[in-house]
Amino acid sequence: xxxxxxxxxxxxxxxxxxxxxxxxxxxxxxxxxxxxxxxxxxxxxxxxxxxxxxxxxxxxxxxxxxxxxxxxxxxxxxxxxxxxxxxxxxxxxxxxxxxxxxxxxxxxxxxxxxxxxxxxxxxxxxxxxxxxxxxxxxxxxxxxxxxxxxxxxxxxxxxxxxxxxxxxxxxxxxxxxxxxxxxxxxxxxxxxxxxxxxxxxxxxxxxxxxxxxxxxxxxxxxxxxxxxxxxxxxxxxxxxxxxxxxxxxxxxxxxxxxxxxxxxxxxxxxxx
Numbered sequence: 001x002x003x004x005x006x007x008x009x010x011x012x013x014x015x016x017x018x019x020x021x022x023x024x025x026x027x028x029x030x031x032x033x034x035x036x037x038x039x040x041x042x043x044x045x046x047x048x049x050x051x052x053x054x055x056x057x058x059x060x061x062x063x064x065x066x067x068x069x070x071x072x073x074x075x076x077x078x079x080x081x082x083x084x085x086x087x088x089x090x091x092x093x094x095x096x097x098x099x100x101x102x103x104x105x106x107x108x109x110x111x112x113x114x115x116x117x118x119x120x121x122x123x124x125x126x127x128x129x130x131x132x133x134x135x136x137x138x139x140x141x142x143x144x145x146x147x148x149x150x151x152x153x154x155x156x157x158x159x160x161x162x163x164x165x166x167x168x169x170x171x172x173x174x175x176x177x178x179x180x181x182x183x184x185x186x187x188x189x190x191x192x193x194x195x196x197x198x199x200x201x202x203x204x205x206x207x208x209x210x211x212x213x214x215x216x217x218x219x220x221x222x223x224x225x226x227x228x229x230x231x232x233x234x235x236x237x238x239x240x241x242x243x244x245x246x247x248x249x250x251x252x253x254x255x256x257x258x259x260x261x262x263x264x265x266x267x268x269x270x271x272x
Contacts, residue, residue: 005045005266006082009214009245011114013265016245017214019079020048021086022270027053030065033072039270040067046209049079051087051099060100061093070208073181075103075151077118077216077247077258084108084116085262103151117259122251123221124149125156137174138183140164148221153180154202156221162190162199166240176205184218186225189238196238196246198226214245220256223249 003022010016020043030036030050040048051062064083066076080099087093088110096109107119126147134157135141144158155178159165165187175183182204189196200222202215212218219237227233233251238244250257 001270003043003266003268003270004086004264005043006085006262006264008078008081008085008262009216009239009247009260010243010263011261013263015243016260016262017078017212017243018045018265019076019082020045021079021082022048022050023083023086023090023092024050024052027055030063036065036067037072039272041069042272044069046212047073047076047079049076049083051083054100060098060105062087062097062099064099064101064106068207068209073207074153075101075120075217075220077120077219078214080106080108080118081116081216081258081260082262084110084118086264088116089264111259113261115259115261117257118216120217120220120256120258121151122224122254122256123152125221125224128155131178133174134178134183137171137178138185139168139170146221146225148184152217152221154182154184154204154218154221155179156184156186156225158225159185159187162187162240165199165201168201170203172203172205172210175203179206181206182209184215184221186222188226188229195236197230197232197235198222199238199240201240211241213241213243214239214247214260216247216258216260219247219249219258223251223256223258227251
């Protein structure tokens with residue numbers, strides 16, 4: 001079985017967010033969940049995506065699931081982009097692809113320049129009281145705290161500035177107590193002339209990911225937050241992790257478009 005490692009939300013290898021991608025041949029079902037989880041643990045990236053083709057004339061073209069090394073997740077942007085990239089670059093699917101997932105039908109549309117645009121549900125943002133100890137766990141006091149709803153499952157935390165986001169060294173064990181998946185820390189870009197409007201970092205200790213390099217799902221919450229602040233529907237976010245990556249966002253009501261590029265860096269055989 002072919003397995004690929006794809007760097008997503010980047011146009012160069014060894015940056016962005018790496019994802020494992022396995023295209024499965026069975027059009028009826030996924031393999032046993034234990035096997036899927038073991039493969040994701042072996043790959044040991046933030047997420048590994050598993051997809052199998054669906055019969056024609058249905059609501060979706062491919063069924064898609066995502067696993068971290070520790071658990072299955074309800075939504076993952078970068079591994080969806082990586083899967084779409086593999087489908088298009090290998091010729092396994094042409095044009096827009098409809099994925100059936102735990103978060104509904106998600107559409108990925110390729111562009112002539114090789115980028116892919118994902119159509120995801122916009123996260124519903126609800127103001128929240130900062131939980132006791134959140135500032136100490138994160139390493140800075142929050143300016144604003146919002147709940148991102150069940151699909152994303154994070155706290156969105158605005159902090160003072162870009163320098164603060166870049167300098168965060170959170171207590172991950174303490175941070176795990178404050179949300180279902182983790183915490184998105186964000187601030188306005190210090191210098192928008194650098195090509196991005198806001199910065200973020202994402203810490204997800206509850207699903208086995210200390211810091212996610214670039215998080216598509218988080219941008220379904222970041223897009224409405226910063227679009228309201230900046231007065232524009234189209235923005236670019238920089239996720240300022242050590243690997244770093246950019247996500248172009250377009251807010252369209254209850255849907256958010258996420259656009260980025262991807263690069264396949266490993267193409268091999270899974271023998272187990």
